[in-house]
Amino acid sequence: MSNDIDKTGFGITEYHNTQEIYRELKNLITTPARGLKPAELKSYLTNYFESKCKKSKAEFEKASKIIPGGVQHNQAFSYPFPLTITKAKGAHLVDIDGNEYIDFLAGGGTTLLGSSPDIVNEKAKEVIDNCGPCTCLHHEYETLLAQFIVDKFPGIDKVRLLGSGTEAGMGAIRLARVHTKKKNIIKLGAGFHGWSDQVSYAQRIAGIGGLECHGIPRAVYKHTQEVYPNDVKAMERMLKRNRYRGGTAAVIIEPMGPESGTRPLDYDYPAKVRALCDKYGALLIFDEVVTGFRIAMGGAQEYFGVTPDITTLGKVIAGGYPAAGALGGKKEVMESLAGGIGGKKGKKAHVGGTLAANPLSSMAGYVTLKEIERTNACEVAGKLGDRLTKGLKQLIQKYNLPFVAYNQASMVHLETVGTVLFDINLFKFWELPGKIKEIHKRKDIMTHMGAAYMAEGLVTVGGSRMFTTAAMNNEIIDDALTRFERVFMKVEGV
Ligand SMILES: Cc1ncc(COP(=O)(O)O)c(C=O)c1O
The missing domain is CATH 3.40.640.10 (Type I PLP-dependent aspartate aminotransferase-like (Major domain))
Incomplete structure (x- = not known):
């Protein structure tokens, strides 16, 4: 473990430049959305979900018959189908097919120390x-x-x-x-x-x-x-x-x-x-x-x-x-x-x-x-959030993507489509149907990005947010960044 921790008492080392984030988000929603190349998405669906997640798929089919939507919690849903988790320890999750993931959902933000201490x-x-x-x-x-x-x-x-x-x-x-x-x-x-x-x-x-x-x-x-x-x-x-x-x-x-x-x-x-x-x-x-x-x-x-x-x-x-x-x-x-x-x-x-x-x-x-x-877990997880955000920003720059990364301590945001800025009052009412259609399209792109992260072994909050935990360390974050990079390389226009 090689965290270099300054005890500041807070998870946040430096408050973000709010105006700058809004400028970047505005740019994101005013440029055409960029998601995975269709062939790359298809490859993730076939070579990962259909081949390596067979038991999760069968479990989802069983659950769908008796549970509305097949899951009891909206955060449990993921495209193309939710995974069934059998083990959660520290920074990692293991699904019913034996695949391992880095856990950035962190119990929906409940497990700052990591799972099951x-x-x-x-x-x-x-x-x-x-x-x-x-x-x-x-x-x-x-x-x-x-x-x-x-x-x-x-x-x-x-x-x-x-x-x-x-x-x-x-x-x-x-x-x-x-x-x-x-x-x-x-x-x-x-x-x-x-x-x-x-x-x-x-x-x-x-x-x-x-x-x-x-x-x-x-x-x-x-x-x-x-x-x-x-x-x-x-x-x-x-x-x-x-x-x-x-x-x-x-x-x-x-x-x-x-x-x-x-x-x-x-x-x-x-x-x-x-x-x-x-x-x-x-x-x-x-x-x-x-x-x-x-x-x-x-x-x-x-x-x-x-x-x-x-x-x-x-x-x-x-x-x-x-x-x-x-x-x-x-x-x-x-x-x-x-x-x-x-x-x-x-x-x-x-x-x-x-x-x-x-x-x-x-x-x-x-x-x-x-x-x-x-254990100063707020600071530890916060510093790891900073490291993840910094790494994501570097990748966004390296591949010249319109994505926006920012964080507040261990709450890390990765906006790839910017639906977050959608604001009903910005549009005339006759523009709304078109805008709503565009938002749905953008949401689909985000969902596909979430599936790609998952296939690369990263569980996120709906494909756009991550909670870092004190069970992680610099090596785990750097490993996660390598996995994010593999997805970014498959985005349209790269
Ligand atoms: C800011 C905020 N307030 C309240 C809630 C509701 O909490 P719970 O899911 O425990 O009912 C949530 C849940 O995600 C939340 O994010």
Whole structure:
């Protein structure tokens, strides 16, 4: 292992040049998309997926008969069919056909230490032997985990453990409304805060509003509003307008930008939003489901020095185990949360769940977070993210490709088609059908790139994002770059 680690305390060594990234992304979407040469794609499909992934294919065919879409989680789907994984250890995955992969999906961002660390496995056996995974009564690991979170997060005096990041977001919104007695919630366009009804508004694509809210009555998201990322003036206009329309209970943002920083934010944006929330009496919610215990032990809020009123957490805080969700905040805000049924005085927000804070996930979270701190895992994984990004940029330059690579610590983005910048409001309504067709074409190209990465032994997040983990090292990253290069060499025009 040859990582040369400077302990900085943060996963980010240098904040990206946000304007430069947007310039590159704009260039990407205004030039014709370039994907794999058709013959190369065909070769990957025939010589890899059809020949070397036969058991995965058979498993997918079986699953498709009884599972909608053949997978239970959208991140598990990949073109031409999802792989069935039988082993996950450290930085690597092995599929049912025995093929090995470098794991940049990292449990959907849950395993900053890499898969299945022995230190957590040992303790898991102990907890299961002693009391099983659930008693629905208090366990001391709950207090240990809660104390750890409170000690690290500047914006958290008290914490409620929940079942998922989605639940944390739902609870945060309810809590903000009870506490402020105001109605509206402002989110950033394209922001993903889980799959609950109210935040499904303006999700994934900026400006889309309620167009993708299938199965959700309009009244349910009536008080969710959208503002474009980085547009401070629009945020103030919305806050001002809301003063006469029920007020703003909260502004919810991912502090690194929507979709784990895919739409990056200006460095001073979170601070500006904090100031606006104070001016208009709204609470500020940071969704740190992805950035918590990744950007720094105190999350992105520690990095930016901006303290939100409520923080939502998930993923890493259960170390890859189920029931990964938490909602924390300032004491005076958290007092509006009901403990059990009822609570003391006044109106209380009810949140909870049978398996929330079970002994197994509380232990996994506590032991994982202690290990992340002990091994400087945020910095280690962040430096590896820098190395991967730097290498990708060099390859992009070497092959004169329009692709864009950037990262925030261990969250690495590789945009090959730029659909991320698609923005409904940029087009006249009669241009939309053509644009939507183009987006579908571009998405197909990205999916094919994802398949090529997979065939070269790289599991990515949907072919456009990678999580580096502390189980990786420089050699693994350099090996991954060689594999990326093999794909880049097969792109049209190279
Ligand atoms: C920023 C963000 N918030 C919330 C969620 C929802 O978390 P969960 O999948 O645990 O419900 C996610 C999931 O990917 C996320 O990325």
